[in-house]
Amino acid sequence: MSSGDSGVDIILNSSADWNGWNREFTYKMRAFHLLDYFNGEMELLEEPPMQFNSIKAFRDREREAYQRHNARQETPQPYPIMSRPRILTHSTTTAVTAAGPTSGDIEIKKAVKEIEDFFKIHDSIIIGDLVRNYELRIKEWEVQDTRLLEAHTFLTTAVSPVLRNAYFSVDGDMRTWYNNLKSVAPQPFEIEEAIRTRHRIHVETLKAPKYQAINWSDFERWLTKWETLMDEATLHGLAETATVGLWFEDFIGAITNLLPLFAAMFRIHAGKQGNQLSFRVVATDLRQAIPLIFCRRR
Numbered sequence: 001m002s003s004g005d006s007g008v009d010i011i012l013n014s015s016a017d018w019n020g021w022n023r024e025f026t027y028k029m030r031a032f033h034l035l036d037y038f039n040g041e042m043e044l045l046e047e048p049p050m051q052f053n054s055i056k057a058f059r060d061r062e063r064e065a066y067q068r069h070n071a072r073q074e075t076p077q078p079y080p081i082m083s084r085p086r087i088l089t090h091s092t093t094t095a096v097t098a099a100g101p102t103s104g105d106i107e108i109k110k111a112v113k114e115i116e117d118f119f120k121i122h123d124s125i126i127i128g129d130l131v132r133n134y135e136l137r138i139k140e141w142e143v144q145d146t147r148l149l150e151a152h153t154f155l156t157t158a159v160s161p162v163l164r165n166a167y168f169s170v171d172g173d174m175r176t177w178y179n180n181l182k183s184v185a186p187q188p189f190e191i192e193e194a195i196r197t198r199h200r201i202h203v204e205t206l207k208a209p210k211y212q213a214i215n216w217s218d219f220e221r222w223l224t225k226w227e228t229l230m231d232e233a234t235l236h237g238l239a240e241t242a243t244v245g246l247w248f249e250d251f252i253g254a255i256t257n258l259l260p261l262f263a264a265m266f267r268i269h270a271g272k273q274g275n276q277l278s279f280r281v282v283a284t285d286l287r288q289a290i291p292l293i294f295c296r297r298r
Contacts, residue, residue, distance in 0.1 A: 008158040015186040021158065022185070025178075028154055032147040038178050045144050048137045148174070192236055199229045199240060199250075206254040214258065216290055223290075226251070227283045244270075244277050251282065262289060 012021040029035040036042035151174060156164065159181065167180035186194075205211065206222060214222070233241040241247050248270055256263040266285075270277050 008154065011158055011160055012163060012181070012184065013160045015184055015190065018185045025154070025158070029151060032151055034147055034151055038175050040175065044148075045137070045141050047141055048134060188236075192238060195229070195233050195236060196238060196240065199233055202226060202229055203250050203254045206258065212258060219258075220287065220290055223283055223287060226254075227280065230279045241279065247279060248277065248282070251279070255286075262286070 009024055010017055010021045012018065026035060029038055037044060155168075155174060155177060159168075163181065163184065167183075168177045169180070172180070202222075202225060206214075230241055230247065239246060240250070252263050252267065266282070
């Protein structure tokens with residue numbers, strides 16, 4: 001059932017709507033880049049903090065770098081919590097702070113100045129990189145939020161109120177809603193019975209008296225649909241297609257009154273083929289013979 005101008009082709013009311021509805025759902029969620037989320041193969045991005053703390057971000061990055069470095073050392077050291085970066089002078093391996101040299105040595109002052117400049121330059125580069133990463137996270141989250149809103153609109157529009165009330169819990173996310181809706185899907189035995197019924201009706205249709213005067217093009221359409229139904233039945237492993245004797249007798253019974261000579265010839269051919277006979281071969285052979293058969297009937 002169509003929902004008019006809402007952008008939804010099928011409203012999910014019952015199990016009869018599930019296959020078509022789920023195809024549309026899959027198509028739309030793939031377009032929104034959310035199909036992996038609904039299938040449980042991807043988690044959503046977390047919303048970034050509204051305000052960016054550059055100092056905290058820098059310290060976090062510094063701590064991560066130190067932890068990576070520390071993991072490579074034979075004797076790991078605790079993370080140095082200091083108000084200023086530690087430096088090493090040219091003349092000693094003793095750590096001092098950038099608060100000032102321990103003597104008036106010019107070389108030490110020069111080293112301190114160089115390292116302070118080094119940290120200033122690289123601080124700005126690192127913080128700039130962190131700001132860009134934060135802005136990118138904001139944009140990615142906003143895009144995701146827009147897509148989630150579109151997915152929410154689809155679900156609340158394309159599912160009937162009765163099913164929404166039954167399966168859309170207030171405290172559940174949309175993935176939970178979708179998983180709940182899967183219980184609406186028809187069970188395998190229901191699908192098989194529906195295919196079996198469509199096949200039976202289609203075969204019986206050709207036996208009706210009004211179809212004895214069927215033309216070439218109409219018969220070819222009948223044959224194409226029969227082949228499609230046989231394909232569908234084979235996919236679901238129905239006995240009607242798995243056993244040659246069953247599907248062949250149904251087919252011959254349908255065409256005997258219309259094409260008695262062809263039916264008799266095909267019985268002989270089928271007897272030679274045995275269980276190797278394929279419905280696709282039967283359809284192809286008959287399709288090739290259709291022009292000659294119907295030409296002689298005129």
